[in-house]
Amino acid sequence: MGYLHYHPPQVPHTMASKYPSSLNSSDREKDCKEIHDSWGRLNQLGHGLAHRSRSQLQQVRETYKAMYGEDLVDCIQRAKGVDSKNEICMVLSLWLCEPHERDAIVAKDAMAQGDTKYRALVEIYVGRKSSQLLLMQQAYRARFKKHLDQEISILEPPTSTQKMLVALATSHRAHHVDVNQHVAKCDAKRLYESGEGRAGSASIYESTVLEILSKRSIQQLKLTFSTYKRIYGHDYTKSLKKGTSGEFEDSLRAIVKCMYTPAKYYAKMLHSGIKGTTMDKSALGRIIVSRAEVDMKEIQDVYQKKYGMKLYDAICESIPEGDYRDFLLALITRLPSSSSTS
Incomplete structure (x- = not known):
């Protein structure tokens, strides 16, 4: 893997990523030996x-357990003893x-x-x-012996x-329909009439929102919000700022x-x-790890446009030098994998 001191590469985003789908056994064993010998050198x-594909990481993790009898994730978790290592671990x-x-771990x-x-x-x-x-819910139940949806519902x-998370969980379990423009138009109208064009009470507005969240797929909801903007001339979130925000x-x-x-x-969350x-x-x-294989390039473009600074430079300027910062920089400069999924 070449664990030399990290100097983040300036890689053009237009270059294509070429991650082999698998590593041969000798490469996997070499990686694992270097990892096993790298404790205390978390930068390396x-x-x-950071520059391994998802399939390669899984292969390395499986090989490490076969060679050393321990799960690599558990080993890294145990290395959190020193405060300065908490974030990088x-x-x-x-x-x-x-x-x-x-x-599942993030949810817990x-x-x-x-x-x-x-x-x-x-x-x-x-x-x-x-x-x-x-x-995720199956992994949560296997690891923590509890049902996440139930834990959320009894908070x-x-x-x-x-309330909104419970509604979204209900939606994920129930919906099996394609997106529908007519439904989107009707839902947008209901949101408007119970919200900024309110004729009813706040309780009617909240019940309308929760009903729509619980009955529509994420894709259907996205269509509803784009339809709302087309009909009423502004993003739905703008309407949430017009009255007293609670x-x-x-x-x-x-x-x-x-x-x-x-x-x-995500750009705003990263800035905060x-x-x-x-x-x-x-x-x-959490966000850099979860979005590195999804839409990090787009997030960085939005970040630079919104805050007038590259995300890379903002991290260098504000995060103390060390293993944690180096790893974040390695993740945002990695080339996207063709197997990335949202």
Whole structure:
């Protein structure tokens, strides 16, 4: 893997990525030996792993367990003993996990932290296909012996975000229909009439939103929000700012932005994480790990346009030099894999 001191490469984004689908046995064993000998040199370990494809990472993890009798993720988790290693070990272990396994771990952490990290759950329920969410829930149940949907539904005290997550979970279990323009138009009209064109009460508005979230697929909801903009001339989230913004509106705004304009949502979350203005201290690493194989190029473009600085430079400027920063830089400069999925 070549664990030399990391100097982030300036790779043009137009270059195609060429990750072999698999490693031969000698390469896998060599990688694992270098990993086993790299404890204490997390910079070198992280750089090598950052530039492996998803299939290669899985092969390395399986080979490491066969050679040394331990799961590589568990080994990295145990290395978190020193405070300065907490962040790098967290992102390294998440990167090695399969996406559904990673989501399960992130979801459990979000449940433990409470409302400060509710957006991690929003990102999972909004950003995954129903098949992916099912795999995550199975991984959650296998690892933690609990049902995530049930844990969310009994949270105390109940919050607006909790209600919306329960609705989205219901939608993922129930919907099996294609997107429909007529349904989108009707839903957009209902949202308008119960919201900014409100004739009813706040409770009617909330019940309308929750009903639509629980009955429509993510793709159908995206069509509804684009239809809303076409009919009423502005994004649906603009309407949430026109009146007095409360907890329900704040939660709904985050869900809609993550669903409808994900690159903008993640760029803003990364900026807050870099500047330290979010209560969710793990947001920066979590988002870079989860989006590195999905839409990191688009997020970086939005970030530069919105904040007038490259994401790479913002991380260098604000995050202390060390293993954690180097690994984040390695992930955002990696070439996209052709097998990446959202």
